[in-house]
Amino acid sequence: MNRTTRPPDRRPVRDRNGAATPPPARTAPRRRRPTSQQWAAWAFLAPVTLYLALFYAYPLYRNVDLSLRDYTVRSFVQGNAPFTGLENYETVFQDPAFRPALTHTIVFTAVCLFFQYAIGLALAVFFNQHFRLSATLRALFLVPWLLPLIVSASTWSWMLNSDSGVVNAALHTVGIGPVNWLTAPSWSLTSVIIANIWIGVPFNLVVLYSGLQSIPRSLYEAAALDGANAWQRFRCVTFPLLRPVSAVTLLLGLVYTLKVFDIIWIMTKGGPADSSTTFATWSYRLGFGNLLPAFGPGAAVGNLLVVAALVFGLVYLRLQRKQALT
């Protein structure tokens, strides 16, 4: 895109300058032109800068500010919260809920990511065969992605209900006793992970499928002529050539999964007894899930999440730059 739009924008200007003015007078108009050009540049830049400042920089600044002050409801209203440095972070680190929340966040993210990618890749390879109705089926697989999260999460929580859920009813017919999917501490995290995998598979499927499209057919033909079987073709052709796309999918998936909130909140509210609490739900609970909001620690937990996502975001940018160079 950039490469094609730039030349017509710049070249005529330089050409005209060169043609219209004699060499000695060249410097004057040149100096004037950049200023008017700069004005235009600033004007173009202003809307997006303003937008970023209003909707990204300021909220982020407010969140950092909230996390560094001791906010009570009183000081929230009257605006004289004392600066306490990293005290809120210390409170959060020393909270007995910190370690479980950290473990749950890591387990939730890692397991979701692994299965979403594996299932997404398997389906992408499957649909790449172009059999009859493959397009229709592929479209059907996108449904979880298109449904509003509140709908899919509520549906999951009904299906997994201990007493009247369809999952336990199905298990009963095969002779397995009821499982307290959402109400047993040992199962609640598993349940929300299953629901989140189901929601995340379509994203992986779409991205990986489009990645598969860009692998030239001739490579497979060559491999087949060399006597490679299906598994060898996947391992030695598909997988290595898909690596850049895979990396992007995994990193984007990681950032999305890290901040998953709605599914967990609707299905278990992080419970029972914190057994499915992640940083995202914990932060919400601190700030809004109680009659007496704890804005400071809530913002601190939120910031930890922002930092984690930022780190992986930077990894992603670096990776992208590397890809662009090759």
Add this chain to the structure above:
Amino acid sequence: MNRFTRRHLTATAMTVVALTIGTTACSSGDGTTSAKAEDDGSYTIWDPYPQFDKGSDWAKLLDGCGSKAGVKTKRTAFDTSDLTNKALLAAQQANSPDVLILDNPVVSTLAEAGVLSTTDENKVDTSKVDPNLLAAGQAGGKTYGTPIGANTLALYYNKDVLKAAGVDIASVKGWKSLTAALAKVKKAGKKGITFSAIGTEEGSFQFLPWFWGAGAKLTELGSPQAVSALSLWSDWLKKGYAPNSVINNTQTTSWQEFVSGDYAFAENGTWQLAGAEKAGFDYGVLPIPGPDGGNAAAPTGGEFVTVPVQGDTGRYATTRKLVSCLTSTENLYDTDTTLSYVAPTSEVRDKQVATDAELKPWVEAVKAAKGRTSDDLGTKYPKISEQLWKAVQSALSGSKSPKEALTAAQDAVK
């Protein structure tokens, strides 16, 4: 050609910038003047009743009270859970409404924030209100509003299920007889009792009648009485008298379970009465029993009419007229009938029972009820409540014994 497009583009860009700045300026301007509306002299009222639209009796009542006081009123309805944050933000911008109607356990939080004026300042009359109901709006010896109505919890029962199981409801007089009744119901192939033990304020609200009924205090979560109340619940779950899903039930989902017709008992509130009529089976209501009979104290629900602090204290005179109009005997009767609440004054309550005898068990329950933030707990209550619902969840899900769970909760509150 080229110069033209560039100039043209510059102009467009400048227009865009100007527009952006213009609109943001406008919108922030709107934001700061919305609640007070000083310009047209109208008085703003915020309430948590979004179910009532402009044509409703409630809205008409507000208009009527406004014209009686000689001012225009401007009403905004919020979702209950949204109202606390909205009120805090408005106060932060010195932009509070003139009258704020809010859920009773939040009163002490907003009072602590300095958002609400005391009855000493706004001179609202609270003399007719029952002291046990008014207590939820009191902190540090000051009163911050007056209740518009009260609701509380009681046990609904399904007469058909009990008859089939051979249970005489008159025999249910304490925890032992209640548990025995549940056992009979289960034997008959029906389900015992449903309630809400979700990990939010609702869970604590539903547990409190049993907690208080046992004689436990919110300042001592680890007491033997508290343990006995939690053991009652967790034993019901263990024996299958209550479904495991109560751990994730809101009061609404628990009510849906009861309406399905399979359950003998359900713990729920006054506000479900209208739904009970439509349930399609014969139901009854009894106050939640204490361990050895008698009525347990249930927590009070319902809203308070409060007067947020204003920079211009001259507004209080008119605001007082509005509040006393809203809480006058005649209007209270209408309002509480619409909301399906029990009135906070004995005068209105007598009138309610005279018209509708079915309200009797509810009136009893409200008389025995207790505010969650009472006993001067105030803003300590939210912290205690969070630990309490966590303990309930830990015990019911089997991850801790009732005793361990409550001891841990008490340690966390300190």
